[in-house]
Amino acid sequence: MKIVIASNHGAIGGGEVMLLNVARALRSLRHEVTILSPTEPGELLDLAKDEGFSTISLEARDRKSYMAQLRVWRAHHRDAFLWCNGLVPALATAGDQNRLVHLHQLPTGIQKFAYGVAKKGARLVLVPSYYVAERVPRSVAFENWVAEVSDSPKVQPQEPHVRIGFLGRPALIKGTHTLAHALKLLNDSGDRRYELLIGGEAKFIDASSQEKVNLALDHLGDKCRLLGWVDPGELFSQSDILVVPSEVDESFGLVAAEAMSARMPLIVSDAGALPEVVGRDYPWIFRQGDSLQLAEMILALDEMASEDFSASQDLLNRSYWRWFENYSPESGKARVAEIIKRIENTD
Template sequence: MNRYSNPFPAGLALIANNGDIGGGEVMLLEMARLARGADVDVRVIAPKYPPEIVDAARAEGFIVLQFEGITRLQQARSLRRLLRGSSDVLWCNGLAPALATTGRRRRVAHIHQLPTWKHVATARVAAIRARCTLVPSQAMADLLPTSRVMLNWTSPLEVTARPDSQGSPMILGYLGRITCAKGVDVLLQALKILEDRKAGRFILRMAGDARFAPSADSVAIDAALLPVVHLVEQLGWVDRADFFCSIDLAVFPSTVREPFGLVAAEAMSARVAFVVSDSGGLPEVAGPDHPFVARAGDPESLADAIEAASSFREADPDGFVGMLDNAAHRWADEFSPAAGRTRFLQILQEFGLVSITANERPTV
């Protein structure tokens, strides 16, 4: 069904920003699962093309409605037509659906990407008359002062730790888009620095692809890869649990202000040590006591942080395990589905969709 003849009782409509699956769409599916688990009538509304989020939602048994269009303007017009007559609470999971539904009251504007300065005004327009504007980190809230922080969460990852092989290279791991914005060129430059310091100490596994990367990125990344190509294994997209099982130290070196840091939360769940850059929400997720933070865009600083993590693991194995324990506890307290559930249900309660007890009410 692709129109609201509205045979359904008023419920929750989760509207996707994109048809493909990125971090925001991962969170949309997480929220859909929680809403269904709380007996809320939930449906997913998404662009018809590309069909990734539509297919994923249908595979999990959700009611799915689609809107047409290739350009954002076409999609906005189609979405507004689709929503005529809807009494649902609209959860606009991104700037595009929030802007398309500007002025409607029974809605949430959930912004997952840090807007550029020229788009901050657009984000503020999109939030007009919304019940609330949500962002996933304080780094984003600083740009949108009327917003509220609702931390993202991740599903637990069942990971078997890789055996410690004395004398073999430490396996570094990168998971994400293969772009300069994610710091891939900086990571490869840092690997060259580490190789120059002590040959054969580190190798790198990179999981992800270069979809939507600017054409200039491939030139910069290929140039950085050339001197260390013998140290790098390019995996493409892989299962996250399999990825974390296969590495010793994850590295997330973004050079842009990250809105959250989902991969860091996943590493905490998987009990895998990690290095992050001081970019936006990444250090916020890692926590104030996380010891391995590098300056964004600085290969020397990143190499130093990787070397510090490696040295700590070798010099103090018990302390290293204790650090992983602390990170896992932080994930359980802040970024687990249980933690996310109470934050999410509090928002739904504000619309009268659920009722939660006093001791379930977190600070959002």
């Protein structure tokens, strides 16, 4: 089957990571795959070429010109099945019946109207979790997946602190301030010291939100380290517990899935699809925005790790196998094969 995957834009974000995951799975299933993207920025095209994928570059520097170019291109190339990786290519090709729409976020605000137009004619609408599928009528849950993060040996700290890791953009919607408040509560009330390690950079954050996050981090003093952009494995090797404290309804939970693959002790908020990813019966899910409950969970998980090794390892192993069965590349490939089978059966 000849398949063209049209990107949402040319930069690398979570949606583009999934685009490459899908492309790899399709290629391994012996389909002819081409990746289509605007020339600027060219990050996605460069990565696709490095991996040996056929590419189509459209001369476009902004969203409007990209959508116009894509619609013109599609009018002259209707033979290939089009995998619209995001709302932008879906909207640009609205009405085309030889395609599917793959959303990576729950449409909100004006995106709801755009989606109502974009889905017309599509054979399937894929969304990244059952949480989103329940909120997007007639969509199909097509869960994301991540490569295994190796269980690297722990880097021992110079001082005996409990190191709490945070991976992603430090921002209000990601709950970074709530995590900082929780650690301050622990440091002010106990003998053990808790240090926050942040792996990520503050991109696309408005100044007011950034100021509030910075103030919360400043309250930790020297018990906060900003590592900048790092690979997940690098942060995990330096952390004792990873916290995903999101305060926005997450459509999936890539960081949580990565931590599960690495057998990393993990605490998540109840935001969006995060409980779905870790499992509804997972014991370490706290109410988003509740710094006191988060502090209590960090303390309890830290105590379990140090006092009950068997229970701790059993929890990590169960999380690992949940990742393997649901969010590994092997499981992702099986989902792609099922989607292609559904498409072929509608021809």
